[in-house]
Amino acid sequence: MNLDFLTPYGFWNPILWLLVIFVALLVAYLIWLRGNSRYKKGTEQTKPFLSGYAPESKEAMMVSASNIYWGFTSTLKGYYNFLRKMHTGDIRDYLGWYVGIVAIMLILYILWGGA
Amino acid sequence: MPKLPTKSFDRSLWVFHVNTGSCNGCDIEILAALTPRYDVERFGIKLVGSPRHADALLVTGPVTRDMEDKVKRFYEQMADPKVVIVIGSCGISGGVFHESYNLVGPVDKVIPVDVYVPGCPPRPEAIIDGVVKAWMKLERLRREKK
Numbered sequence: 001m002n003l004d005f006l007t008p009y010g011f012w013n014p015i016l017w018l019l020v021i022f023v024a025l026l027v028a029y030l031i032w033l034r035g036n037s038r039y040k041k042g043t044e045q046t047k048p049f050l051s052g053y054a055p056e057s058k059e060a061m062m063v064s065a066s067n068i069y070w071g072f073t074s075t076l077k078g079y080y081n082f083l084r085k086m087h088t089g090d091i092r093d094y095l096g097w098y099v100g101i102v103a104i105m106l107i108l109y110i111l112w113g114g115a
Numbered sequence: 116m117p118k119l120p121t122k123s124f125d126r127s128l129w130v131f132h133v134n135t136g137s138c139n140g141c142d143i144e145i146l147a148a149l150t151p152r153y154d155v156e157r158f159g160i161k162l163v164g165s166p167r168h169a170d171a172l173l174v175t176g177p178v179t180r181d182m183e184d185k186v187k188r189f190y191e192q193m194a195d196p197k198v199v200i201v202i203g204s205c206g207i208s209g210g211v212f213h214e215s216y217n218l219v220g221p222v223d224k225v226i227p228v229d230v231y232v233p234g235c236p237p238r239p240e241a242i243i244d245g246v247v248k249a250w251m252k253l254e255r256l257r258r259e260k261k
Contacts, residue, residue, distance in 0.1 A: 036194045038260075044191035049165040052133075052185025 125257065127159025128250050131169035131193070135186050135222065136212070137176025140236040141203035145173065148239040155243060160250075166192040171249055172199045172226075177209045178219045190226040196256035198229040198249040202242055207231050 005012040039045045047055050055061070073080060086097075134142055148155050149162070163169050166189045178186055190199065199222070204210040206222045222228055229252055232245035 038194050038196075040195075044188055045167065045194055047192065049167050049192060052182075052188050054184075054188070 124159070124250060125254055126170075127161060128171055128246070128253070129161050129163045129169050130171045130173050130246070131163055131166045131189065132173045132175070133182075133186060133189055135174055135176045135182040135206070136179035136218070137203065137205060141175040141205075141234075144236045144239055144242060145175070145202065148242050153239050153243065155246070160246060166190070167194070169193055170197060170253055171246070172197065173202060173246075174199065174206050174222045174228075175202045177205045177212050177215075178222055178225050179217050180219055183219045183225055186222070186225055196253060196260060198253045198256075199226055200230045200232065200245050200249045201228050202232045202234075202237060202245070204233055204235045207233055210235065 086093075132142070132145060147153065166172065170193075172189060172193060174186065190197075201207055201222045205212055209215075209218060209221050212218055219225060230245045230249040232241050234241055237245075
């Protein structure tokens with residue numbers, strides 16, 4: 001079976017690439033073997049270096065996905081705070097909003113809708 | 116006079132420098148040892164950015180209360196064998212700050228010290244001499260561990 005492909009973009013042979021990956025992994029493994037094996041597991045030696053400060057929990061150190069919108073939410077803080085107050089979690093409040101908005105829309109319709 | 120090494124060192128020396136309350140005088144002299152006039156990097160002495168990568172801890176200044184836990188952590192984060200070098204009179208005895216309310220004390224009150232380099236500040240030649248002494252001790256410790 002011939003696995004050599006000569007495409008308009010160049011030469012491609014999957015076996016050759018597998019060989020390259022194997023050699024790269026081997027080199028990486030040899031470098032890893034030369035590392036310091038005297039580290040004591042479970043001590044400060046295996047903890048991250050944070051300029052001398054004690055490492056916090058992983059949850060506190062990681063940047064959450066919501067931080068992508070930090071600039072957006074920070075700029076519109078006043079607006080969000082107002083909206084947050086409206087979101088009480090009480091279904092009666094939401095129904096009150098619903099009835100109120102429907103009433104306003106009905107009034108508007110009665111006044112100008114028929115014209 | 117200590118016996119000088121007759122052969123080259125086994126490995127280069129990676130050093131982590133920490134200022135625990137120094138006035139920066141000693142730190143400037145350490146930098147001077149790295150400048151082209153002395154150029155200690157040509158001997159394999161290199162400053163690194165993490166104690167986890169370092170063989171030697173180079174400390175300048177007396178230990179302030181704020182730095183006490185940090186310098187302990189720096190020391191604990193270094194892999195064995197390791198050496199600690201104190202540069203300057205303040206790190207050795209507290210120096211002109213020895214009666215300050217904000218000090219825990221000299222460096223050896225917080226972590227074990229291997230080499231002391233006195234001076235206010237010590238000259239780069241003295242710093243290099245101290246580092247070489249620490250290096251020789253480190254090589255000896257490595258051979259003993261093997």
